[in-house]
Amino acid sequence: MRTEQAVPLSLLGSRIDVRTSVAAVAAVVRQLWGACLEEGLARTAAGVVDVRRRGSMLVVSSDLVDSGGPGDLPADLPAEAPDWASAIGLLSSALNRRAVRRCPYFAVHAGVVAHDGAAVAFPADSGVGKTTLVAACLRRGMGYVSDEALALTDSGTVVPYRRPLAMSRWTARTLGLEPAALDVGPEVMLAPAEVGGRALTEDQPRLRHLVSLERGSALPVALVELHRGAAPALLMRSSFNHYRRPESHLRLAAHAARSLRLWRLTYTDPHEAAAAIGELVGLTSP
Amino acid sequence: MWRPTRQTEPPGGISAGRPSTGRVVGSRTVTDGDVERPRSAGRMSLRHAGSYHRAMDNGPAPDRGAALVGPAAPELTSVEVDGRVSIYVPRSEQMLSLNDTASVIWRLATGEHSEAEILAVLAADYGVEAADIRADVHRTITRFRDEGLLVEHPHR
Numbered sequence: 001m002r003t004e005q006a007v008p009l010s011l012l013g014s015r016i017d018v019r020t021s022v023a024a025v026a027a028v029v030r031q032l033w034g035a036c037l038e039e040g041l042a043r044t045a046a047g048v049v050d051v052r053r054r055g056s057m058l059v060v061s062s063d064l065v066d067s068g069g070p071g072d073l074p075a076d077l078p079a080e081a082p083d084w085a086s087a088i089g090l091l092s093s094a095l096n097r098r099a100v101r102r103c104p105y106f107a108v109h110a111g112v113v114a115h116d117g118a119a120v121a122f123p124a125d126s127g128v129g130k131t132t133l134v135a136a137c138l139r140r141g142m143g144y145v146s147d148e149a150l151a152l153t154d155s156g157t158v159v160p161y162r163r164p165l166a167m168s169r170w171t172a173r174t175l176g177l178e179p180a181a182l183d184v185g186p187e188v189m190l191a192p193a194e195v196g197g198r199a200l201t202e203d204q205p206r207l208r209h210l211v212s213l214e215r216g217s218a219l220p221v222a223l224v225e226l227h228r229g230a231a232p233a234l235l236m237r238s239s240f241n242h243y244r245r246p247e248s249h250l251r252l253a254a255h256a257a258r259s260l261r262l263w264r265l266t267y268t269d270p271h272e273a274a275a276a277i278g279e280l281v282g283l284t285s286p
Numbered sequence: 287m288w289r290p291t292r293q294t295e296p297p298g299g300i301s302a303g304r305p306s307t308g309r310v311v312g313s314r315t316v317t318d319g320d321v322e323r324p325r326s327a328g329r330m331s332l333r334h335a336g337s338y339h340r341a342m343d344n345g346p347a348p349d350r351g352a353a354l355v356g357p358a359a360p361e362l363t364s365v366e367v368d369g370r371v372s373i374y375v376p377r378s379e380q381m382l383s384l385n386d387t388a389s390v391i392w393r394l395a396t397g398e399h400s401e402a403e404i405l406a407v408l409a410a411d412y413g414v415e416a417a418d419i420r421a422d423v424h425r426t427i428t429r430f431r432d433e434g435l436l437v438e439h440p441h442r
Contacts, residue, residue: 229370233383236374243379247363250374254365 008038008045011099012107012151012161015043018091020051022058024084028182029091032191035144035162046102049094051087054080058087064098089184096148096163100240105151105159106249108238112145112158113137115281117201118208119158121150122265122277123238129215129270132171135190136274138197139175141283145205149240154248156256157204164189175270207256209280210234213273214266221272223280224264231257355404355427356395356436364392373435382433387412387419388426395436401427 005026007018015038018029030037047064061078077094081087100107110123111130120142124130131147138144146161153159166189172181177195181188210231211223232253236242242249263280267273278284358364363374371389373382384392387408394404405423409416430436 227368227370227385229367229372229389230383232365232367232372233381236372236381246374246376250363250365250372254367254372257367 006048007033008041009033009036009095010038011036011095011163012103012149013105013159014046014099014102016064016095016098017045017048018051018095019048022051022053022084022087025051025058025087025091028084028088032088032092032164032182032189033095035192047098049077049091049098051091057082058084060087060090060094062094062098064102085182085184088182088189089187092164092166092184092189099161099163100149103149103151103241105153106235106239106252107241108150108152108235109148109240110150110238111147112150112160113142113197113277114145114158114200114202114205115142115198115278115283117205118281119145119150119205120209120211120277120280121158121207122211122213123150123234124213125238128213130213131165131167132175132270133213133273133277135165135167135171135175135177135195136270137277138192138195139271140274140278141196141198142274142278142281143200143205144192144195144197145200150207150235152207152252152256153204154252156206156252156259158207159204160200162192164191165195166190206259208260209277210257210260210262211277211280212262212264214264215268215273216266217268219266219268221265221267221269221276223276224266226262226264228257228260228262231260231262234262352400352402354397355399355401355430357397358392358395359435359437362435375433375435377434382435387422391423391426392430395427395430397437 004019004021007026007029009016009018020026047062049060049062049064052059057080059078059080076097079090081090108121108123109125110121111134112119112121113134114120122130122133134144134147144162145158146163147165148163149161151159151161166184166187169178169181169188172178172188172190177190180194181190212226212234232250235253235256236250239249265273265276361376365372366389369386369389371384371392373384375382390408390411391404394407401424404427405416405420408419408423412419
């Protein structure tokens with residue numbers, strides 16, 4: 001007899017439950033999303049993402065419809081996976097899409113780390129190397145906030161989104177993380193605790209540094225301070241939900257900009273970049 | 287070893303970019319915040335008002351018959367941080383980021399001043415000859431117009 005398990009997750013302000021009768025999936029979800037487990041169960045789940053066995057396949061489905069908004073992607077679920085590792089990959093993508101879509105905060109596509117209550121965010125599109133840089137920062141002892149989203153409340157604090165970090169196996173090896181990595185198809189995934197980093201000293205740190213990334217080949221690491229008047233535009237351009245309330249989100253971006261420093265970081269080696277970011281927040285040694 | 291440095295930027299200009307996704311659901315000028323100003327009020331900052339009056343006292347008479355610059359298109363949302371203006375343009379979903387001088391011009395583009403008057407203010411404010419910055423000011427105002435950021439105003 002199979003026992004169905006529900007794992008309640010707190011993702012960018014929404015409770016989303018993962019429900020499955022596959023014990024291996026439930027165990028891995030608890031391990032990888034351990035930093036996102038909903039504390040207490042006072043909130044009703046906004047929805048459920050299901051992982052069920054159908055014949056030899058695992059089917060990932062959800063009652064949270066990913067539609068009705070601008071910039072919709074094609075429907076991602078239901079989808080089939082041949083094994084539980086691939087199902088975890090599908091599940092990760094589905095959870096992220098739904099969390100981001102439902103996020104009630106002004107959310108910017110960015111990697112975010114923190115130290116002593118000061119958050120550093122580096123907005124960037126997918127593929128620029130946010131997760132790698134976040135992981136390198138964690139290896140130097142900074143706290144993990146997110147490798148995906150800078151979520152700002154109306155009061156300007158940063159809401160953590162500590163989902164698992166997904167990266168290439170090569171990146172994991174470079175960062176010395178390969179032994180702990182879970183293979184989920186083209187990438188590997190790691191729980192934040194396995195990557196390292198200190199616990200956040202404040203539940204919701206303040207955004208103190210905004211870093212525009214410029215990664216290239218054979219670039220010496222250089223951190224150049226820019227006029228922070230350009231920060232609202234950078235935040236809005238990298239936001240994935242500004243369109244909901246453009247006036248208040250621009251106002252919030254300006255409010256945040258007035259209490260941060262804006263930088264452009266050019267680099268090739270993520271370890272050197274992480275060292276530079278560490279010095280911004282007063283962390284001078286790993 | 288990296289060393290942080292402060293960037294110096296060339297004068298004049300606007301940088302533009304489209305937010306990553308999304309659409310616009312209506313907009314208006316942002317009027318709250320400690321350095322934001324209701325642009326529809328048609329006032330210039332004290333600093334620039336002073337420059338304006340000095341320029342007008344010592345320089346050319348108000349530009350009778352000249353086309354006035356602005357005001358800002360009402361659907362725009364703008365904010366200001368440390369003197370720099372950022373503008374959200376709903377119809378194109380673009381964010382515009384103005385540098386220092388473009389921000390000054392933007393604040394003066396209230397529909398009350400001609401291009402020549404704005405030029406005089408900038409020249410006085412930056413302590414330069416009007417002739418030296420005339421082309422830059424004209425280019426910036428033209429860019430504002432081309433981007434549809436300004437309501438075309440009747441002549442004075």
